[in-house]
Amino acid sequence: MATASIPSELVGPGHPERQYLDLMRRIREEGSERVDRTGIGTRSIFGTMLRYDLSDGMMPLITTKRVYWKTATREMLWFLTGETNIRPLVLQGVKIWNEWPHANYVRQTGDAISLGDFVQRIADDEDFAARWGDLGPVYGKQWVDWPTYRYRKDGLYEKGEGINQVAEVIASLRANPGSRRHIIEGWNVAELDRMALPPCHKTYQFHVAGNRLNCALYQRSCDVALGLPFNLWGGALLTRMIAQQVDLEPGEFVWMGGDTHLYLNHEELIAEQLGREPQGLPRLEIKRRPDSIFGYRIEDFEVHDYQPHPPIKAPVAV
Template identity: 55%
Template sequence: MARHQEQQYLDLVEHVLRNGDKRIDRTGVGTLASFGAMMRFDMSDGTFPVYTTKRVYWKTAVKEMLWFLTGQTNIRSLLTDNVRIWTDWPLDKYRKATGRTISQQDFEARILADENFALEWGDLGPVYGKQWRRWVGPNGQEYDQISAVIDTLRSNPSSRRMLFHAWNVADLDKMALNPCHNFYQFFASGIGEREGGSAPRLSLMVGTRSNDLGLGNPFNVCQQAALLAMVAQQVDMVPHELIWVGGDVHLYLNHIELAETILKREPRPFPKLRLVRRPDSIDDYRIEDFEVTGYDPHPAIEAPVAV
């Protein structure tokens, strides 16, 4: 029997839990951390790597990826789509700046109701989407890294330069959170088989400088798999491998119980993903385009986000 692909994740969680270096981190929560990891997920049969040892809210993860692709940086559009995963950072900034103890619910309600308030307090700075779609060069010219990758995949799929990243050194101090998943590189294989009727295969490697294994990693792997599926469709290829590479991989000390719980659970089959239509461009995907079947995870586990 083939080894379940999720076991890679569980092995990594167990390794960090048993052998991680205990340290105080930027958030003050503290972590167990290890350095250097890799996981490979084969998507060639339609598999969608959404972990099953705890429920992953895959729609929320994919909506975040779709938001990145818009190039937007304000949480207002996320909240409109019922995605709250970025609220903690501007809320923390607002509380510290004003001294007010506003609840998250009230803060989000005001962001949605008051456009001027959202402009002042809801922006995250030049985070992921800004760098992916509107990287500003020294001459003031904007560069759309995503479009450039897709163009190269169509015109020169054997290129070794099909990548984009978000680590813009000049903008780091303006960001609510420095990029964690900061390097994406594509690789097309079977290019010469196109003439024989077989579609080339597209793989994606994502480099992650810092990864919260309890909450961040399940979201990231899911949404990066969705990105691979979208780009492959746009360039007439089929998804092959999602390769995840981690630098500082860690468990927050208040996620230890989460880790111990999932390690006691048996992984269940990954679901399948089908894109129900082919949009005109990478900019036109909607959450309704993602049909996920066969997802039967263990129950969700609530855990706090470290800000």
């Protein structure tokens, strides 16, 4: 069952954000130093867990630095469209995926165009965006259009109809809430080499307890300083949306990490954030219930009581 509601006056040492800060501190102090794909290096621990109560509108929205929750929400809505090109995000001012196609463009063409000029060209030139803005079959493609192939009598295979995992999970939650198969999976082994970045938050499993919907998210790789605040919000947001669609109350969001790390060049960010105290208990209001999980708009979401510390900037490892 979900944990009991957290009192609105709870701040300081018992604040739910403490577990995030404690995880960051533990990695900083105990993590093993490792060489990673980016060449920057990390401190890492393996096998971690955070738990958040989502009742009464509560959300794991980090307050010790400003998290741009609307950006994270726009990304989640983009995933649900099945889109894999960054142009719809760019046109909304969302920058979180820009570095990967930019790096690919520079690598393949030798044109040392700046990131800003590249992104502007993505926005202005639809044909350029179609060629250079696609990320391959990342998250949303697997979520709503997992590819299938049918065997033919001549021994060959032909492309079948894609599987909409999100729609199927919602249908199964309604028809068979006690099932242990309410899963959305992003790790399509056959297509990993075509993705700009293989899915980090890869497996979502949903669980009904009474009238509450719980979700466990397994993340194979997690940048705790920059990525995890977005991942916590995104996973909890998806849980809230699905709960609304299947007439259940939000329960508990459980986040589980595999390789859970801090980048060595984020030390200033980490030190500054660990010196801050959590403040307030942000809550999310979903102002409208669309006919489908795919019908939400950014205007449907409003956050209350969010007064975070200032943002902390740090470089993204590509």
